[in-house]
Amino acid sequence: MSESFSQRLRALPDFPNDLPKFDPATAPADSVDLFLEWLEAALADGVSQPHAFSLATTTTTGQVSSRMMILKNIDEGAWHFASTVGSRKGRELTANPQAAMNFYWAKFGRQVRVSGAVTLLSAEASARDWDERPGADGRDNPDWQLFALHPAEVEFWQASSDRHHIRHRYVL
Numbered sequence: 001m002s003e004s005f006s007q008r009l010r011a012l013p014d015f016p017n018d019l020p021k022f023d024p025a026t027a028p029a030d031s032v033d034l035f036l037e038w039l040e041a042a043l044a045d046g047v048s049q050p051h052a053f054s055l056a057t058t059t060t061t062g063q064v065s066s067r068m069m070i071l072k073n074i075d076e077g078a079w080h081f082a083s084t085v086g087s088r089k090g091r092e093l094t095a096n097p098q099a100a101m102n103f104y105w106a107k108f109g110r111q112v113r114v115s116g117a118v119t120l121l122s123a124e125a126s127a128r129d130w131d132e133r134p135g136a137d138g139r140d141n142p143d144w145q146l147f148a149l150h151p152a153e154v155e156f157w158q159a160s161s162d163r164h165h166i167r168h169r170y171v172l
Contacts, residue, residue, distance in 0.1 A: 017161055019160065020108055021158075024156075027156070031170035041108065052069070054101070057096070067089065078149060079148065080149075084145065099115070100115035102114075110157065111156075114154050115152060117150050119147070120147060122146075152172060
């Protein structure tokens with residue numbers, strides 16, 4: 001079964017043929033500006049949940065876990081997301097405040113990887129984020145926490161049908 005499964009996987013298409021072009025020489029100086037350009041392109045083309053990303057965290061012993069999250073904001077260079085403090089990710093970020101985000105837009109063959117230190121935002125900002133969630137019922141959630149990832153690096157990746165993929169990295 002494993003060989004036929006492997007062959008089946010190899011037969012699947014990797015990327016669409018009509019991928020956008022990306023020339024790193026024309027990229028803006030600020031990584032946030034380029035992210036916003038790519039996000040706007042995804043929104044304009046109707047990409048579902050273009051603000052979703054995979055968040056990777058680790059325990060103090062190096063065990064890695066990841067899950068899908070929603071980007072809440074980018075403010076003063078920090079990328080915001082939220083969760084409960086007692087969740088696995090909340091506990092891992094308390095013990096080891098480093099994380100990596102990965103946005104992926106298959107239709108465009110694009111991904112953006114953001115990694116760096118994570119800090120807690122204020123109780124007021126966290127409460128406001130809880131209240132602004134869809135379906136908010138007016139009840140407080142003192143365990144809700146807004147986090148800010150402060151990038152040490154941001155890497156943009158553009159797939160190419162000839163497999164000569166393009167990477168553009170900002171080290172901050």
